[in-house]
Amino acid sequence: MSPTDGQIWLWEIIGTAVLILLGAGVVAGNQLLKSTVHKGGPLMINIGWGFAVFAGASIAWKSGAHLNPAVTLGLAVADKTEWSQVPIYICAQFIGAFIGAMLCYLAFKKNFDVEPHPEDTRGIFCTGPQVKNYFWNVVTEVIGTFVLVFWILQSPAISGSGDTLDLGNSGLGYAGVAFVVLVIGNSLGGPTGYAINPARDLAPRIAYALMPIKGKGSREWNYAWVPVVGPVIGGILAGLLFAVTKNV
Template sequence: MEFFAELIGTALLTLLGGGVCAGVALKKSHANGSGWIVITFGWGFAVAMAVYLSGHISGAHINPAVTIGLAVANKFAWSKVLLYITAQMIGGFVGAAIVTVYYYQHFQATEDEGTVLGVYSTGPAISSTFFNLFSEIIGTFILVLVILVMGLQETSPGLGAIAVGFLVVSIGMSLGGTTGYAINPARDLGPRLAHFFLPVPNKGGSNWKYAWIPVVGPIIGGALAAAFYLVFFA
């Protein structure tokens, strides 16, 4: 059940998150051009809804960086890490696949290959390996650290889901403009694989040269956040 909960939770996350990117970016959508604030709130609400959906079964990690961070912080069993990450990656692919079908006609109407890829995965505003990696590390560090510290406080599960959603909104608004704030390898790699394998209209390359950054950066950021938590909060 935990595997299925992580899969459907991450699928919902990428369906709603990729959906808001598609609505804002693709031509002939009523939401076209509505901007960055809509995207950041869309992703934040997507996280909150995914937590509501699967939190009571699996804890709703829905993010390999969170799973690894919790394991490093001794809050999660290492024996389950691979199981959770596998479910999250599959969920990321499934959610993106549904977005592909849902917005298929709008992909057909959108000729720009970069815009199409942006529905599925992140990319740098200014390409720089060091600074792009730094952005993903810092954004995920904040995400995982705050989640860990929230666990020290007595809050209802419902309030916790909303709080994490607004945390993602805050990271997106303040720090997301540099790389698109993946802060979640499953949110980026799963949909990027969907973009690569599925017959998406008007797609170009999947930018595999950049693809390692939104995977490695969040994992480093999550592990560093857990180490910081153990030193200063545990």
């Protein structure tokens, strides 16, 4: 049974806020100097993001726990989510991501106040490429997002007769998504920081622009479209492949 519009609004906002709070939080803890886990390394960050997805999705199970416009679009293309509910999902995800970023800032407020390199703090909240080339950066995001969304579509709970993403009923449950995000981060995250989620990148980028961090760095608006367009394409391609292969 499909979730109600009210369930989507409430649980996608809360779940996505938790996702971004914990995901951005692990990056903040790794990067900010006055942190007990300073310089924990990229593996710590990837593990943190993976289980941030697990926490957010587990909380948001009543909405289907999309937490990602690319997932929502992939499910809609695959005829697993009603198109009429797609705008509700996406709006709720962006609102939740903005709230989560702001909560992360509040949690680390005093650390930001004493950070000796505030110009480098943008990466806590949004992604950026190691080598900037818009076309190839988009390609990287398309591939990473495709892997995530196609795995979701092929998981036991969603590949059957379910109307929504209900990984809590599958063999690995939401932990499976955590491990997929972890391996995407370790395998494909190096070039762009693997946004693989438009809401995860754009909403926190907007939040960062509004945060009163003294001496903060550029918002890199010229790159902001890449982690939106790439994941959208990747999610749609995953949905299309699932649709044409589901009976094979």
